[in-house]
Amino acid sequence: RPPLEIRGLVKEYVPGTPVLRGIDLEVGAEGITAVIGPSGTGKSTLLRCINRLVEPTRGEIRLRGEELTRLSGRALRLARRRIGMVFQEYNLVERLSVMENLLCGRLGYVPLWRAWLRRYPAEDIERAFALLDAVGLPDYATQRADALSGGQRQRVGIARALMQRPELLLADEPTSSLDPKTAVEVLELLARLTEEAGVPVVLNIHNVELARRFARRIVGLSQGAIVFDGPPEALETAH
Ligand code: ADP
Numbered sequence: 719r720p721p722l723e724i725r726g727l728v729k730e731y732v733p734g735t736p737v738l739r740g741i742d743l744e745v746g747a748e749g750i751t752a753v754i755g756p757s758g759t760g761k762s763t764l765l766r767c768i769n770r771l772v773e774p775t776r777g778e779i780r781l782r783g784e785e786l787t788r789l790s791g792r793a794l795r796l797a798r799r800r801i802g803m804v805f806q807e808y809n810l811v812e813r814l815s816v817m818e819n820l821l822c823g824r825l826g827y828v829p830l831w832r833a834w835l836r837r838y839p840a841e842d843i844e845r846a847f848a849l850l851d852a853v854g855l856p857d858y859a860t861q862r863a864d865a866l867s868g869g870q871r872q873r874v875g876i877a878r879a880l881m882q883r884p885e886l887l888l889a890d891e892p893t894s895s896l897d898p899k900t901a902v903e904v905l906e907l908l909a910r911l912t913e914e915a916g917v918p919v920v921l922n923i924h925n926v927e928l929a930r931r932f933a934r935r936i937v938g939l940s941q942g943a944i945v946f947d948g949p950p951e952a953l954e955t956a957h
């Protein structure tokens with residue numbers, strides 16, 4: 719069963735005006751799939767439907783064969799833990815240390831005050847240190863998130879997403895708040911670590927050059943429909 723299967727996905731925020739018009743998309747274990755397209759074409763909506771931050775209007779979304787669109791409550795929380803998220807604005811808890819950000823992320827959607835009542839398993843702490851090493855921040859465990867640069871925050875964002883050993887990783891414009899050089903470094907890291915872990919990535923990115931450089935596959939979205947699907951080389955000849 720492929721990591722992600724989407725069939726006939728429609729999203730209407732306003733009834734009668736679809737933002738996604740019947741998306742069919744299958745994502746295998748094939749590195750980064752970049753979703754590109756102009757602003758307002760539904761890239762973000764597509765990603766948010768997958769983890770149900772947005773409710774799909776119609777269609778099916780399967781994670782390794784498990785249908786997600788009808789899940790709720792505990793089943794939905796468990797499914798979400800199988801999907802790692804990396805955000806444009808990092809979404810770290812600013813007043814907490816880097817280590818605490820990684821460990822709280824591991825607990826998924828547990829409210830923070832409850833997370834404090836838990837004892838963190840030693841293996842989680844070890845994993846967090848290993849991931850900090852992997853993202854090039856071995857000495858930052860006790861730094862507060864609000865003391866970090868944008869690039870460092872996104873490295874922590876990537877480490878946090880990998881903490882939960884996701885089956886799929888969704889990255890929504892993860893480099894749009896970074897300068898060009900840092901953006902390249904962060905995408906290199908994301909590509910390398912997810913490839914090593916065998917985690918397929920769906921990446922929303924409006925920068926076509928970066929998509930070409932780091933994605934194995936490019937999906938072009940226009941007005942809520944897929945208008946291109948192929949390797950980066952094919953995109954160049956299509957222009
Ligand atoms: P992209 O990520 O490609 O920029 P979005 O998915 O953010 O596109 O938005 C697609 C369309 O859906 C836009 O017209 C946007 O205004 C609209 N939209 C996004 N979120 C909402 C929402 N919560 N309520 C109503 N309309 C929305």
Ligand code: ADP
Pocket residue numbers: 762
């Ligand atoms: P993004 O880059 O995340 O798409 P936006 O500025 O388009 O950022 O949207 C910011 C927030 O506002 C998102 O949560 C989005 O869902 C919501 N939003 C976007 N367009 C609309 C809209 N037309 N009506 C209501 N909410 C919207």
